[in-house]
Amino acid sequence: MPELPEVEIVTRALRSRVSGLTIEKVEIFSPAMRTPLAPLLSAGLEGRKIVDVARRGRYITVEMTGKKYLLMHLGMSGVLRVEPAAVPRRKHEHIFFHLSDKSLLRFECTRRFSLCEACDGYPEKLAGLGVEPLTADFSAEYFFAASRRHSGSVKNFLMDNAVQVGVGNIYAAETLFAAGVSPLRPACEISMDEAAKIVAAVKRILSAAIEAGGSSIRDYRHLDGSEGRFSRLLRMYGHAGEACPVCGTTIEQVRLGGRSSCFCPKCQK
DNA sequence: CTTTCAGCCTGACGGC
DNA sequence: TGCCGTCAGGCTGAAA
Numbered sequence: 001m002p003e004l005p006e007v008e009i010v011t012r013a014l015r016s017r018v019s020g021l022t023i024e025k026v027e028i029f030s031p032a033m034r035t036p037l038a039p040l041l042s043a044g045l046e047g048r049k050i051v052d053v054a055r056r057g058r059y060i061t062v063e064m065t066g067k068k069y070l071l072m073h074l075g076m077s078g079v080l081r082v083e084p085a086a087v088p089r090r091k092h093e094h095i096f097f098h099l100s101d102k103s104l105l106r107f108e109c110t111r112r113f114s115l116c117e118a119c120d121g122y123p124e125k126l127a128g129l130g131v132e133p134l135t136a137d138f139s140a141e142y143f144f145a146a147s148r149r150h151s152g153s154v155k156n157f158l159m160d161n162a163v164q165v166g167v168g169n170i171y172a173a174e175t176l177f178a179a180g181v182s183p184l185r186p187a188c189e190i191s192m193d194e195a196a197k198i199v200a201a202v203k204r205i206l207s208a209a210i211e212a213g214g215s216s217i218r219d220y221r222h223l224d225g226s227e228g229r230f231s232r233l234l235r236m237y238g239h240a241g242e243a244c245p246v247c248g249t250t251i252e253q254v255r256l257g258g259r260s261s262c263f264c265p266k267c268q269k
Numbered sequence: 270c271t272t273t274c275a276g277c278c279t280g281a282c283g284g285c
Numbered sequence: 286t287g288c289c290g291t292c293a294g295g296c297t298g299a300a301a
Contacts, residue, residue, distance in 0.1 A: 002295095003295095033278095034277080034295095034296080034297090058295080058296095073295080073296085074295095075278095075294090075295060075296080076278085076293075076294050076295060076296095077278090077279080077280095077293095077294095092279085109278095110278080110279055110280070111277085111278040111279050111280085111293090111294090112277080112278055112279080113277070113278065113294080113295065113296075115296090149270090149271080150271080150272090151271080151272085152271080152272060152273090156272090156273095159295090161295090161296085168294080168295070169293095169294065169295090257272090257273075257274085258273085258274070258275090258294080259293090259294065259295095260292085260293085260294095
């Protein structure tokens with residue numbers, strides 16, 4: 001499941017691979033993913049050159065000439081690949097973008113939670129997103145101040161994309177463990193010192209995950225289909241019932257906001 | 270305003 | 286063998 005590191009890796013690869021190419025033809029093979037796909041065929045994408053590919057939160061924006069954009073989100077199981085046209089279409093590949101170097105940008109999504117929409121101008125829905133965690137905007141002061149009015153759990157607060165983007169279930173578990181903070185704690189009761197530890201852990205762990213090529217859990221793959229190496233560095237996520245790597249206490253699992261949350265009851269207070 | 274939660278969707282897996 | 290229930294989970298929109 002792609003979180004910020006995985007989306008960042010895909011974005012970088014896509015930028016270097018397709019920038020400067022022209023979209024010659026769009027093909028769809030399903031009526032919809034999260035939203036209907038038919039509008040892609042009538043959006044006037046054919047003949048436009050790709051100017052840039054960027055990331056905002058977990059969204060990928062493909063900028064084309066004439067200020068047309070493709071807004072993409074990989075959801076839970078989305079995979080983007082750039083491959084020769086001769087490779088047979090996979091069962092859950094829903095969109096082909098035929099590119100001017102005769103390759104295909106292929107959008108696969110098993111569960112169809114992904115998003116791919118054409119926009120005139122920079123996508124408006126990105127305006128409401130919170131700060132980027134790997135910029136100076138995401139500071140201990142910001143996180144602490146924003147948390148004051150949230151009575152819900154600090155884990156759900158950390159995953160709130162209106163506050164800061166890109167931290168999903170995997171990295172929330174990892175960063176709270178690294179910061180020594182229990183996911184069950186109300187966000188408004190976190191101290192300034194703990195806010196600083198959480199912010200530092202988010203920056204450190206997301207950066208390390210990008211360096212390691214992301215975490216391949218279930219569906220995530222690189223543009224060339226290879227897997228990330230960060231999965232085996234995950235210390236809490238997916239380790240319920242096992243021994244904490246620091247103190248040996250059995251890792252507990254609870255449900256928060258409908259999602260399973262692993263933590264060490266001794267290391268995280 | 271915040272917060273919770275069902276629903277979207279398919280595949281893997283366990284129990285019978 | 287195969288059927289059923291559960292889980293995985295980002296995001297949306299409705300309800301509380």
